[in-house]
Amino acid sequence: xxxxxxxxxxxxxxxxxxxxxxxxxxxxxxxxxxxxxxxxxxxxxxxxxxxxxxxxxxxxxxxxxxxxxxxxxxxxxxxxxxxxxxxxxxxxxxxxxxxxxxxxxxxxxxxxxxxxxxxxxxxxxxxxxxxxxxxxxxxxxxxxxxxxxxxxxxxxxxxxxxxxxxxxxxxxxxxxxxxxxxxxxxxxxxxxxxxxxxxxxxxxxxxxxxxxxxxxxxxxxxxxxxxxxxxxxxxxxxxxxxx
Amino acid sequence: xxxxxxxxxxxxxxxxxxxxxxxxxxxxxxxxxxxxxxxxxxxxxxxxxxxxxxxxxxxxxxxxxxxxxxxxxxxxxxxxxxxxxxxxxxxxxxxxxxxxxxxxxxxxxxxxxxxxxxxxxxxxxxxxxxxxxxxxxxxxxxxxxxxxxxxxxxxxxxxxxxxxxxxxxxxxxxxxxxxxxxxxxxxxxxxxxxxxxxxxxxxxxxxxxxxxxxxxxxxxxxxxxxxxxxxxxxxxxxxxxxx
Numbered sequence: 001x002x003x004x005x006x007x008x009x010x011x012x013x014x015x016x017x018x019x020x021x022x023x024x025x026x027x028x029x030x031x032x033x034x035x036x037x038x039x040x041x042x043x044x045x046x047x048x049x050x051x052x053x054x055x056x057x058x059x060x061x062x063x064x065x066x067x068x069x070x071x072x073x074x075x076x077x078x079x080x081x082x083x084x085x086x087x088x089x090x091x092x093x094x095x096x097x098x099x100x101x102x103x104x105x106x107x108x109x110x111x112x113x114x115x116x117x118x119x120x121x122x123x124x125x126x127x128x129x130x131x132x133x134x135x136x137x138x139x140x141x142x143x144x145x146x147x148x149x150x151x152x153x154x155x156x157x158x159x160x161x162x163x164x165x166x167x168x169x170x171x172x173x174x175x176x177x178x179x180x181x182x183x184x185x186x187x188x189x190x191x192x193x194x195x196x197x198x199x200x201x202x203x204x205x206x207x208x209x210x211x212x213x214x215x216x217x218x219x220x221x222x223x224x225x226x227x228x229x230x231x232x233x234x235x236x237x238x239x240x241x242x243x
Numbered sequence: 244x245x246x247x248x249x250x251x252x253x254x255x256x257x258x259x260x261x262x263x264x265x266x267x268x269x270x271x272x273x274x275x276x277x278x279x280x281x282x283x284x285x286x287x288x289x290x291x292x293x294x295x296x297x298x299x300x301x302x303x304x305x306x307x308x309x310x311x312x313x314x315x316x317x318x319x320x321x322x323x324x325x326x327x328x329x330x331x332x333x334x335x336x337x338x339x340x341x342x343x344x345x346x347x348x349x350x351x352x353x354x355x356x357x358x359x360x361x362x363x364x365x366x367x368x369x370x371x372x373x374x375x376x377x378x379x380x381x382x383x384x385x386x387x388x389x390x391x392x393x394x395x396x397x398x399x400x401x402x403x404x405x406x407x408x409x410x411x412x413x414x415x416x417x418x419x420x421x422x423x424x425x426x427x428x429x430x431x432x433x434x435x436x437x438x439x440x441x442x443x444x445x446x447x448x449x450x451x452x453x454x455x456x457x458x459x460x461x462x463x464x465x466x467x468x469x470x471x472x473x474x475x476x477x478x479x480x481x482x483x484x485x486x
Contacts, residue, residue: 010368086368119332125329
C-alpha cells in the first residue's frame with residue numbers, strides 16, 4: 001500500500017468537525033473515508049494534522065492515507081473532487097514516504113481568527129465573527145506577547161486530557177483591514193478550543209473587559225474560567241500546516 | 244427633501260433581483276424602500292443604476308433616493324446597515340445634487356462573469372458558474388473584439404422592448420487565474436440578460452460549439468436564438484457604475 005499526502009480546503013459550516021467520534025455524524029473524516037474506500041475497494045483510514053471543531057474552516061488542512069490503487073496522485077485528486085461535496089476541495093495529492101503521518105509529523109500550524117468590527121463584506125460574511133464592540137488592536141498586540149513561547153495552555157482549553165497540555169506559540173500577528181481584525185497564530189500544536197479561547201481572551205482584553213494580567217493568572221491557575229470567551233467557530237480557519 | 248447617493252453591495256442568491264415588478268416579491272428595491280420609509284416616516288422611492296436579475300450579485304451598485312431626515316449621511320448608512328439583512332451592505336452614503344439620478348446619469352457600467360473550469364475554491368463557490376468544459380481563452384479574447392463598439396444588441400437579449408436596443412461596449416477583458424476565467428465587460432448600458440448571453444456566446448465559441456462568425460450573424464439577424472446559452476445568474480456581479 002502506498003502512502004498519500006493531500007492538502008484540503010473546506011467550508012466547515014455544515015459539518016460536525018473533521019474527526020469522527022462516537023455517535024457524531026457528518027464529519028469530514030467520514031466523507032473522505034467513504035469516498036476513498038469506494039475508490040480503493042478496501043477500507044481506508046485518513047489522518048489529518050489535527051481535528052478542526054464543528055463549524056471551523058480550513059484553507060489548507062493536511063492529511064494522509066494508505067491505500068492500494070492504480071490511480072495516479074493526479075487521478076486520485078480528480079476522483080476525490082468529483083465525489084466529495086462542493087464545500088470540500090482537494091488542492092493537491094502526492095505520494096509520501098511510508099512513515100509520513102499528517103498529525104505526528106506536523107511541526108507547526110497556523111490558524112486565523114477573523115473578527116468583523118463593522119457589518120462585513122457580503123461575500124465573506126459567513127467566515128467572520130461579527131463583534132458588537134471594536135477592540136483596541138494595539139492593546140491586543142501588547143497582550144499577545146505574553147502568550148509567546150512555551151507554556152502550559154491548560155487554562156486556554158476546554159475538555160479534559162491526561163496528555164501534556166504544554167504547547168509552544170511561535171508567533172501571533174494581529175492586523176486590521178477594512179473593518180476586519182485578523183488574529184494569526186502559529187504554534188507547535190493547539191488544544192481543544194485553544195485558538196478560539198486565546199482569540200476571545202485577546203478580544204476581551206482589547207475591549208477592556210479583562211486586564212492584560214489575566215494571561216499570567218491563567219498560566220498560573222490553569223483554570224479555564226479565568227480566560228475570556230470562546231469565540232464562535234465560523235470565524236476560525238486552519239491556514240497551513242508545516243512539516 | 245434632500246437627494247442621497249448610496250453605493251451598495253449584495254449577495255443576490257436569495258433575491259428576485261433588484262427591481263420590484265408586479266407580483267414579484269423579495270427584491271432588493273422593496274427591502275430598501277421599507278427600511279427608508281420607516282427611517283423617514285414617509286414613502287421613499289429608490290432608483291438603482293439598473294436592475295440586476297434574480298440571483299445576480301453586486302460589488303458596487305449605485306442608487307439614489309430623496310428623503311426628509313435629520314440623520315447625517317453617515318447615520319443613514321449605519322441605519323440601513325442595521326436594518327437591512329446581512330446579505331446587503333451599504334458601503335457609502337453621501338448627499339447628491341438634486342438632479343442626480345442613478346440610472347439616467349450613469350455613463351457606463353462594469354460587469355464581471357466568473358467561470359470555474361475546475362472545482363472552485365470552497366469560499367467563492369457560490370459566486371461562480373462551474374463549467375463542464377475548459378474554453379480556449381485566446382479564442383474567446385479574439386471573438387470578444389467583434390463585440391466592441393456601438394451595435395444593436397437585440398439578438399443578445401431576451402424580453403421585448405420598444406426602446407432602442409443599441410448599446411456601446413467600451414472594453415472586454417478576459418483573464419484566467421487559478422482555474423477561474425473572468426469576463427469583465429464595460430459598456431454604456433446592458434439589455435435584459437445581455438451580459439449572461441454575451442458570456443455564454445463567448446464560452447460556446449471558446450469550447451468550439453459556435454464559430455466566431457456567429458457574432459456577425461447575431462448583429463445582422465438580431466435573433467436571440469442564434470446566440471449562445473444564457474449562463475446562470477450566480478456567476479455574474481455588477482462591479483462598478485461610472486458617472
